[in-house]
Amino acid sequence: MLELTCPIELQRPPLLHFGAGTVAHLADWAHSRDYKQPFIVADPINAARLDQLGLGDIRCFGDVTAEPDTVMLERAVAAAAGADLVIGFGGGSAMDLAKLVAVMVGRTLRLEEISGPNRAPEREVGLAQIPTTAGTGSEVGTRALITNPKTFAKIATESVHMLADIAIIDPALTQSVPPFVTAATGVDAMAHCVESYTSKRAHPLIDGYALQGIELVGKYLKRAVDDGSDTEARAGMALASFYGGVCLGPVNTTAGHAVSYPLARYKIPHGIANALIFPHVLAANAQAAADKTARIGAALGFETGTSQQVLDGAMDFCRALGLDMRLRAHGVPKDDLADMAKDAHGIRRLLDWNPVDLSVEEILAIYERAW
Incomplete structure (x- = not known):
């Protein structure tokens, strides 16, 4: 930081x-x-x-x-x-x-x-x-x-x-956005905030926006998914998305987005791709950014004592939004995971700022757990 x-x-x-x-x-x-x-x-x-x-x-x-x-x-x-x-x-x-x-x-x-x-x-x-x-x-x-x-x-x-x-x-x-799209785009907003917040180039000027965005997602995303006419929840998520956009300019995303990008070849929407990868990268980074991970967990409602607790809590958060968190459920063939890991590892403009230096093998392990 x-x-x-x-x-x-x-x-x-x-x-x-x-x-x-x-x-x-x-x-x-x-x-x-x-x-x-x-x-x-x-x-x-x-x-x-x-x-x-x-x-x-x-x-x-x-x-x-x-x-x-x-x-x-x-x-x-x-x-x-x-x-x-x-x-x-x-x-x-x-x-x-x-x-x-x-x-x-x-x-x-x-x-x-x-x-x-x-x-x-x-x-x-x-x-x-x-x-x-x-x-x-x-x-x-x-x-x-x-x-x-x-x-x-x-x-x-x-x-x-x-x-x-x-x-x-x-x-x-x-307000007319359907629940599935609301969930996917909401996790995308959260990923922007989380990845900027835990990045090696995170900055105090941006951290405030990032944490507020995460807290807004924790408070309002489930409500917006459950009831699209909830005007307060829709406004809260619009603000969270704005905060995520503010974070992207000077800081940008890290491994979560890099690892999600190869999923585009299977026509998986960007928000869904981020949701599928988000828990795994958050857990992989947990020990290197322990204090910030604890604040993220508190905002989203789960414990962060161990990497496994982080993974379980983040997975539960996404599943509660109605998202199937298995790559195979979205048409990703297991035989392609190794090639995807190589492609993701090459996205250095994002991975170089991740708090943990993920190898090709570690990215492949993330895909295998997500599959």
């Missing part, structure tokens, strides 16, 4: 609206900026409710699916031609795609020219982000992940130019 005196930079959108009904601010904001050609990036569900944005008849790329790939990005950029404002309206997939569309539209750029840190050019269009799930926190971040359709590897792009001009977090937009 970094010392309090260590420099750190925290980037957030200059304008943030939070609370039920705040989506109504979008139209006034867009009009005040004199945007004439707004363009929506959304999944099919949200593309069917564009009227809630108050922008009238508006162009939309409404084909976003989970784990968007480079082919989808090319289609979205082409569809956005002529736009002066890009609006991400959906979960993390739609918002990540919107970030890339905003820096690529009107330009002859390929993703490989801007991927990695600080290579994306300055935007020539506006960018607004409106989450409809409580999970990724992508609305307040500078990072976007796109999948290579051939290798299923995640291509990360990070730039301050992908930071939204405005983020509107309206918990009412999440």
Whole structure:
């Protein structure tokens, strides 16, 4: 963990609206900026409710699916031609795609020219982000992940130019999210907070956000899963997701995400993949981050005296949300685990910051226990 005196930079959108009904601010904001050609990036569900944005008849790329790939990005950029404002309206997939569309539209750029840190050019269009799930926190971040359709590897792009001009977090937009998706995205939000909190580059500036996010998940996620109309629980989870997004910028995730990424080849949604791996990595890191693990356990309601207690408690927490925690139940073949471990071990941008240096063999053991 970094010392309090260590420099750190925290980037957030200059304008943030939070609370039920705040989506109504979008139209006034867009009009005040004199945007004439707004363009929506959304999944099919949200593309069917564009009227809630108050922008009238508006162009939309409404084909976003989970784990968007480079082919989808090319289609979205082409569809956005002529736009002066890009609006991400959906979960993390739609918002990540919107970030890339905003820096690529009107330009002859390929993703490989801007991927990695600080290579994306300055935007020539506006960018607004409106989450409809409580999970990724992508609305307040500078990072976007796109999948290579051939290798299923995640291509990360990070730039301050992908930071939204405005983020509107309206918990009412999440009330229609079904229980299974609520659980998966909620664990994703928690994983962002937990991994940032226990990272080697964890920082006191970020720890407060991370711990509050974990506590909110412990208090509200089960309630939101059990009753989607629970407005307080939905607001609590929206705030937890926001806190997770704040953590991602200056600190980012570690082994949990690295080990979950190879599951994308089996079309397992990102939130579910994180949930399947979360208990195992938390237990693997428990002794190296004992004090913080104890606070995590207290927030989620389980004992953390031993690594086995951590594993059992975290598994019980996820199972109580209705999640089947076996990799084999999600179509992962046991014969592929060794190759997955090698792939995960290669994601050094995340694993190098994990509190424990996990070998290929140790990652394979995690997969085998999860299987």
